[in-house]
Amino acid sequence: xxxxxxxxxxxxxxAQTYEGGAFHPAFPNGRATGMLMVGSLAINFTGKAGxxxxxxxxxxxxxxxxxxxxxxFKHPSLPETTVHTADHEILKVSVFAERPELAAxxxxxxxxxxxxxxxxxxxLGVILALVVGLFAARDPMVNxxxxxxxxxxxxxxxxxxxxxxxxxxxxxxxxxxxxxxxxLTGPLLKGIGEQPYPFQFHIVEDNTINAFALPxxxxxxHSELILKAKSAEEVAGVLAHEIAHVTKRHSVRNVVKSxxxxxxxxxxxxxxxxxxxxxxxxxxYLLNQKFSRDYEREADDTGWDYLxxxxxxxxxxxxxxxxxxxxxxxxxxxxxxxxLSFMSTHPATSERIARLEEKAKALPKDRQxxxxxxxxxxxxxxxxxxxxxxxxxxxxxxxxxxxxxx
Ligand SMILES: [Zn+2]
Numbered sequence: 001x002x003x004x005x006x007x008x009x010x011x012x013x014x015a016q017t018y019e020g021g022a023f024h025p026a027f028p029n030g031r032a033t034g035m036l037m038v039g040s041l042a043i044n045f046t047g048k049a050g051x052x053x054x055x056x057x058x059x060x061x062x063x064x065x066x067x068x069x070x071x072x073f074k075h076p077s078l079p080e081t082t083v084h085t086a087d088h089e090i091l092k093v094s095v096f097a098e099r100p101e102l103a104a105x106x107x108x109x110x111x112x113x114x115x116x117x118x119x120x121x122x123x124l125g126v127i128l129a130l131v132v133g134l135f136a137a138r139d140p141m142v143n144x145x146x147x148x149x150x151x152x153x154x155x156x157x158x159x160x161x162x163x164x165x166x167x168x169x170x171x172x173x174x175x176x177x178x179x180x181x182x183x184l185t186g187p188l189l190k191g192i193g194e195q196p197y198p199f200q201f202h203i204v205e206d207n208t209i210n211a212f213a214l215p216x217x218x219x220x221x222h223s224e225l226i227l228k229a230k231s232a233e234e235v236a237g238v239l240a241h242e243i244a245h246v247t248k249r250h251s252v253r254n255v256v257k258s259x260x261x262x263x264x265x266x267x268x269x270x271x272x273x274x275x276x277x278x279x280x281x282x283x284x285y286l287l288n289q290k291f292s293r294d295y296e297r298e299a300d301d302t303g304w305d306y307l308x309x310x311x312x313x314x315x316x317x318x319x320x321x322x323x324x325x326x327x328x329x330x331x332x333x334x335x336x337x338x339x340l341s342f343m344s345t346h347p348a349t350s351e352r353i354a355r356l357e358e359k360a361k362a363l364p365k366d367r368q369x370x371x372x373x374x375x376x377x378x379x380x381x382x383x384x385x386x387x388x389x390x391x392x393x394x395x396x397x398x399x400x401x402x403x404x405x406x
Contacts, residue, residue, distance in 0.1 A: 016093070020045070020085030022052050036073075036085050038093045043073055045083040052081050056095065061105040068116045071109065138257075145256045146249055151196035151216070154252055158216030165220070171202035172223070174386050183374040184232055188240055191310025197246055201239070205387055209324065213242040215251040226383055230323060232376040233316025240303035240310075241317065248302060250295045300352055304359055311370040314363075318356045321349050 017035040022045040024030065034047020043059065045052040054075040062072045064084075071091065072084045091110060096102040185201050197217035206222035213219045219242050221235070229235045245251070291299070300317070307314040 018085045018087040018090045020083060020087070022047065022084070023080075023082040024050070024052060025080055026050060036083055036090065038090065038095055040095055043083065052083060054078060054081060054083060056099060056102065059102060059105075061091075061096075061102065061109055063109050063112055067120070068112060142253055142257045146253050149249075149252055149256075154249065155197065155216035157252075158214035158218050161214050162218045162220075165214075166202075166204070169204055169206070171204050171220070172383075172386060174382075177203065177379075177382055177386060180374055180379040180382060184236060184372055184379075185239060187310045187312060187370070187372065188236060188243065188306060191308075191312075192243060192247065192306050193309075195247060199243065199246070203383065211238050211242055213245045213251075215246065215249065217246055219243065219246070223383055223387060227380055228323065229320060229376075231316055231319070232372045232374050232379075233313050234320035234323065235316075235376075236307060236310075236312050236372070237303070237314065237317030237320050240306040240312075240314075241299045242303075243306060244299040244302035245291065245295070248295070248298055250291050250299065253295070254291065296352065297355070300356060301359075304356065308363075313369040313371070314356075315360055318353055318360060321353045321356070325349055325353070 017037045019033075020036040021031060021033045024032070027047075027049045032045075032047040032049035034045055034049070037044045037046070038056075040056075042053045042055050054073055055077070058075055058077065060074045060076070062074070064070050064072050065086075070084050070086050071088060072082055074082050088110075091106050096106050181201055181203065185199070189199055195217075199217040199219065201219045201221065203221050203223055203226065207224045208222055209225045209228050210222045211220065211225050219239060221239070225238065226235060229238075304314050304317065307317065
């Protein structure tokens with residue numbers, strides 16, 4: 001800060017003062033604060049504790065302190081005296097420029113100051129580039145970490161989550177229902193080929209329309225989803241999507257991603273034991289997780305391919321989403337939250353329907369599909385019977401929706 005202390009009288013161009021301080025054994029604690037003034041022959045310090053003077057001839061100018069922020073003045077003839085200021089404006093005083101030996105020192109000091117700034121800018125730049133780079137490379141890094149996790153761990157993890165989840169509401173056990181469900185899932189699994197995951201499908205009594213997959217291969221289907229679906233192809237569409245979440249390892253990728261940079265660094269330091277710990281303690285979290293839109297898209301695309309490989313009409317995937325959207329229209333109040341948990345974990349449904357419809361357009365028009373060796377209406381009725389719901393030959397006229405069977 002420049003203090004215009006001497007604007008009156010014959011001050012002249014050098015008559016400026018700078019806030020600063022001085023070291024001298026005569027001061028209390030050896031130090032004092034005050035003002036510096038550069039005259040034509042000497043640099044003067046004036047403070048409450050006293051006054052000091054350093055001749056300009058032979059003056060030594062250096063930088064010091066944190067980040068070289070302080071300018072120090074010393075003189076070899078006065079080894080106990082040091083005056084200083086943080087105000088670098090002092091270096092611009094013309095008397096320094098007029099004395100070649102001082103001008104040289106000022107030039108050196110200012111060069112150092114610049115290079116210090118340059119070093120800090122470089123360090124900052126490197127840090128910034130690292131952070132930006134890490135974020136840009138984040139998904140590849142997440143995938144790299146995930147690749148190091150053996151599928152067996154995922155299976156164990158899914159097992160832990162499944163046990164904890166089904167302790168309150170165990171899956172329905174019924175040989176006949178299992179057989180019918182197998183008629184639906186068998187062709188799908190054949191379609192996806194070799195996988196390290198032992199897929200198991202379970203029906204759980206739950207009156208929300210939902211299905212989800214745990215890492216490692218457990219797929220849980222809510223009874224209401226089967227009862228609300230209009231065809232086996234619709235259920236297959238949902239299951240293919242869930243299977244894709246497993247094969248694309250979305251749960252583990254999610255855990256790795258949400259565990260953050262710490263995790264990634266830990267991994268690159270070579271310690272993966274932590275990873276297992278984090279995963280295991282997150283087993284419950286797996287039940288409530290939501291996938292990103294990217295993962296949902298990937299599951300849609302991969303599931304779609306699985307359906308085609310299994311010779312199942314993939315349009316069931318679309319009509320099921322449309323059924324959900326319809327439910328939404330028909331149930332404007334509380335029932336919506338009840339019945340639409342699949343939508344809440346699978347958001348942006350209209351966007352997804354639009355994407356899938358594009359895919360459907362690309363299919364050959366005359367393509368025939370094998371379908372399933374399953375009477376879907378009978379399957380639904382078996383389930384209703386098991387749930388002790390009223391077994392009906394046709395759907396009851398509760399909703400205005402039409403179209404009850406495949
Ligand atoms: Zn999904």
